[in-house]
Amino acid sequence: MSQPHAATVAEVLVWANLRGTDSHGVSRIPRYFEMIEAGDLDPRAEPRLKTESAACVLIDANRAAGPVAMTAAMAAAVARAKQAGIGLALVRATTHTAALGYYTLKAAGEGVAAIAASASIPNMAYHGARAAAVSTSPLSVAVPGGELGPVVLDMGSGIVSIGRLVQARRQGEPIPEGWALDDAGNPTTDPRRAEIPLPMAGPKGSGLALMIECLTSLVVANPILAETVGHPVAGRRHRQNALAIAIDIARFGDPGAFAREVDRLARTVKALPRDPAVTEIRMPGERGARTCEKRSRDGIPLPRPVCDELACAAEKLGVAMFPVPA
Amino acid sequence: MSQPHAATVAEVLVWANLRGTDSHGVSRIPRYFEMIEAGDLDPRAEPRLKTESAACVLIDANRAAGPVAMTAAMAAAVARAKQAGIGLALVRATTHTAALGYYTLKAAGEGVAAIAASASIPNMAYHGARAAAVSTSPLSVAVPGGELGPVVLDMGSGIVSIGRLVQARRQGEPIPEGWALDDAGNPTTDPRRAEIPLPMAGPKGSGLALMIECLTSLVVANPILAETVGHPVAGRRHRQNALAIAIDIARFGDPGAFAREVDRLARTVKALPRDPAVTEIRMPGERGARTCEKRSRDGIPLPRPVCDELACAAEKLGVAMFPVPA
Numbered sequence: 178m179s180q181p182h183a184a185t186v187a188e189v190l191v192w193a194n195l196r197g198t199d200s201h202g203v204s205r206i207p208r209y210f211e212m213i214e215a216g217d218l219d220p221r222a223e224p225r226l227k228t229e230s231a232a233c234v235l236i237d238a239n240r241a242a243g244p245v246a247m248t249a250a251m252a253a254a255v256a257r258a259k260q261a262g263i264g265l266a267l268v269r270a271t272t273h274t275a276a277l278g279y280y281t282l283k284a285a286g287e288g289v290a291a292i293a294a295s296a297s298i299p300n301m302a303y304h305g306a307r308a309a310a311v312s313t314s315p316l317s318v319a320v321p322g323g324e325l326g327p328v329v330l331d332m333g334s335g336i337v338s339i340g341r342l343v344q345a346r347r348q349g350e351p352i353p354e355g356w357a358l359d360d361a362g363n364p365t366t367d368p369r370r371a372e373i374p375l376p377m378a379g380p381k382g383s384g385l386a387l388m389i390e391c392l393t394s395l396v397v398a399n400p401i402l403a404e405t406v407g408h409p410v411a412g413r414r415h416r417q418n419a420l421a422i423a424i425d426i427a428r429f430g431d432p433g434a435f436a437r438e439v440d441r442l443a444r445t446v447k448a449l450p451r452d453p454a455v456t457e458i459r460m461p462g463e464r465g466a467r468t469c470e471k472r473s474r475d476g477i478p479l480p481r482p483v484c485d486e487l488a489c490a491a492e493k494l495g496v497a498m499f500p501v502p503a
Numbered sequence: 504m505s506q507p508h509a510a511t512v513a514e515v516l517v518w519a520n521l522r523g524t525d526s527h528g529v530s531r532i533p534r535y536f537e538m539i540e541a542g543d544l545d546p547r548a549e550p551r552l553k554t555e556s557a558a559c560v561l562i563d564a565n566r567a568a569g570p571v572a573m574t575a576a577m578a579a580a581v582a583r584a585k586q587a588g589i590g591l592a593l594v595r596a597t598t599h600t601a602a603l604g605y606y607t608l609k610a611a612g613e614g615v616a617a618i619a620a621s622a623s624i625p626n627m628a629y630h631g632a633r634a635a636a637v638s639t640s641p642l643s644v645a646v647p648g649g650e651l652g653p654v655v656l657d658m659g660s661g662i663v664s665i666g667r668l669v670q671a672r673r674q675g676e677p678i679p680e681g682w683a684l685d686d687a688g689n690p691t692t693d694p695r696r697a698e699i700p701l702p703m704a705g706p707k708g709s710g711l712a713l714m715i716e717c718l719t720s721l722v723v724a725n726p727i728l729a730e731t732v733g734h735p736v737a738g739r740r741h742r743q744n745a746l747a748i749a750i751d752i753a754r755f756g757d758p759g760a761f762a763r764e765v766d767r768l769a770r771t772v773k774a775l776p777r778d779p780a781v782t783e784i785r786m787p788g789e790r791g792a793r794t795c796e797k798r799s800r801d802g803i804p805l806p807r808p809v810c811d812e813l814a815c816a817a818e819k820l821g822v823a824m825f826p827v828p829a
Contacts, residue, residue, distance in 0.1 A: 233587070442728055
């Protein structure tokens with residue numbers, strides 16, 4: 178992988194760790210190596226512009242690293258939005274997009290409202306079905322803010338994330354009813370058997386995931402779900418499609434007034450009477466921003482197994498690794 | 504209201520009844536009259552184009568009827584999408600948008616993928632807060648289909664709709680924990696006291712609603728939530744802001760192939776092993792399409808109280824009403 182592309186991937190993964198989204202951080206690196214070895218991720222691929230107009234582009238990622246393709250896509254969407262008011266970038270045949278909030282938040286820093294979504298292989302149940310049929314398709318929306326900073330929503334469409342199921346398994350804690358199915362499609366509360374998360378709010382979560390497959394994969398003629406659902410998992414190749422939309426706020430009004438209104442909305446909501454079960458009412462992305470501040474100052478705590486895996490990969494590749502404290 | 508505008512409102516309301524979404528049908532008419540009397544809905548207003556570019560428009564609805572403003576907005580978004588690949592229409596100061604699926608589905612009939620969302624006064628809890636702070640902001644996404652027809656998702660961001668709470672109240676059935684708060688912000692399972700629905704999947708539902716307020720109300724400089732949250736309900740004026748986005752599928756690939764892929768995806772998902780609790784696995788909008796077929800043939804069953812209210816309104820206005828069967 179070229180140095181600039183490797184730097185982009187590193188930037189996006191470390192950002193997720195800084196924000197506290199460790200499931201999308203450097204712990205993914207060994208999996209990225211597997212994807213390269215399997216031929217699913219092409220480290221030398223350059224995303225190519227295919228279709229282009231004043232307001233939109235189609236980028237063929239050619240199996241490039243997701244962060245490389247998505248960074249190019251969001252930059253293209255922002256550039257189009259500055260010209261045309263709104264910009265759309267569709268991304269075909271990318272790989273793991275990593276944390277979508279990175280791209281939307283970066284775009285918000287350039288004065289646009291940004292939306293990103295991605296479609297992947299089936300790993301979540303469809304409402305009413307007893308099998309993985311849609312992906313946990315993430316959706317992120319970010320807007321610039323004022324003194325309190327930008328607001329960024331970054332959510333999957335499952336009732337619970339796969340990362341949370343893995344955590345329950347590790348800790349051996351039973352999961353609530355309605356969270357997951359086992360491998361055979363039966364509802365389970367046993368964390369060792371929970372494999373397939375259920376969609377949030379039933380038909381809403383799986384409906385949203387299905388529409389994201391239509392808006393990305395089917396529009397760019399690279400269907401994922403219909404190609405994989407009902408086929409053996411073993412032969413599946415990792416692939417994703419995605420989209421990025423940017424809306425130029427300055428086209429419709431004064432960006433300074435917009436920023437002040439975002440602050441006012443945040444202050445209004447945060448001052449509401451609180452559910453005693455929570456310590457604070459938070460804006461979307463507020464916890465991540467606070468973790469980022471803390472971790473940028475104090476460092477990122479990495480579990481020993483992740484360090485070991487990274488050290489092992491570095492050794493295999495003959496590259497230097499910063500010394501890990503004992 | 505001019506005859507064409509009145510016809511548009513009637514078309515959108517009757518469509519909701521045909522689809523089985525009776526909560527958004529003609530039962531709203533008496534409420535629309537109240538809005539006109541209160542000065543919240545201006546029956547003579549003409550939506551005006553304010554900002555315009557190759558890819559986007561800002562429409563000031565000037566308190567016109569929601570269906571009039573949204574029909575104009577989606578038509579503008581579709582026209583821009585045909586030119587520029589993507590089209591955005593922002594709608595400022597509209598009134599009750601009615602069922603968003605009407606506009607996205609109509610747009611899908613013109614070969615685009617369509618998205619619509621709207622923001623309204625606070626009527627749903629924000630995650631962690633014990634008060635209504637965001638609206639149940641609906642989101643609709645539709646794509647053209649093939650033999651099986653288009654797919655249309657139309658969802659609110661609450662764990663349950665206000666219509667469903669009203670139904671539970673009418674039937675006196677207790678509601679599950681986690682569905683609603685009472686007027687004072689306390690969790691309740693008593694259908695007579697349930698007033699404020701909780702967001703779907705906690706922070707996801709209220710986060711989505713908050714972002715819709717930012718993307719619509721704040722971009723068009725007509726904030727609703729920050730103006731109303733914490734203020735007495737009595738003095739509140741009804742108002743909404745909205746957006747419509749259209750993406751021209753033909754710009755990125757063959758529309759015939761797209762339609763076949765939507766069908767293939769639907770067939771794949773519908774053929775999955777089924778949860779014994781459901782009779783069928785359905786696409787978003789499939790039940791509505793089937794109800795529409797049946798009701799277009801057999802008529803729309805209207806509850807007697809709704810008929811009586813409509814007859815009363817007609818008499819008051821001195822307009823003829825089709826005879827209601829005894």
